Amino acid sequence: MLVSVDHVQLAAPPGSEDALRAYYVGVLGMTEIxxxxxxxxxxGCWFQSGAVQLHLGVESDFRPAKKAHPGLRVTGIEAYAARLESLGATVTWDDNIPGRLRFYSEDPVGNRLEFVGAPGL
Structure with a gap:
């Protein structure tokens, strides 16, 4: 029986680890594990924030995930979006799901990431 998601794996091109670290640690505020x-x-490299783990694995014929993406729940979504923008990340708000605050961004190698506001937080 499934009980939770252990981690999400995204691909990255060879030699991109420093850029990934700068983004996932410096911009998103995760910790490298x-x-x-x-x-x-x-x-490649692995990152964690609370119970969330993202693994970035090297793929020689890398193509960024433009549609597929992890959905990451965040507290204080407006402040978090402002943080990302202030650090140079793109933030694209999406209001296609009524009652849900969410936006998309891309990591430095072009992988799509969705950020969803935690209800009541």
Missing amino acids: PKPPVLAARG
Whole structure:
């Protein structure tokens, strides 16, 4: 029986780890977590914030995910969007789901990310 999502894996091109770290740590406010040594040898990096883990794995024929995306729930969504914009990230608000505050952004390699306001927070 499924009980939760353990992590989401996104792809990235070879050599993009420094840009990914700058974005996921410096812009999104996540913490980099160590990969097991056997996996670290493949490149890429892993990030965590609370129970949320995003794994970025290197793919030699990388193409960014433009439609597929993780949906990340955030508190204080307006302030979080302002933080991202102040740090150079694009923020595109979407009001297609009534009663739900949400926006899209892209990581530095072009992967789509959705940010959804946590109800009541």
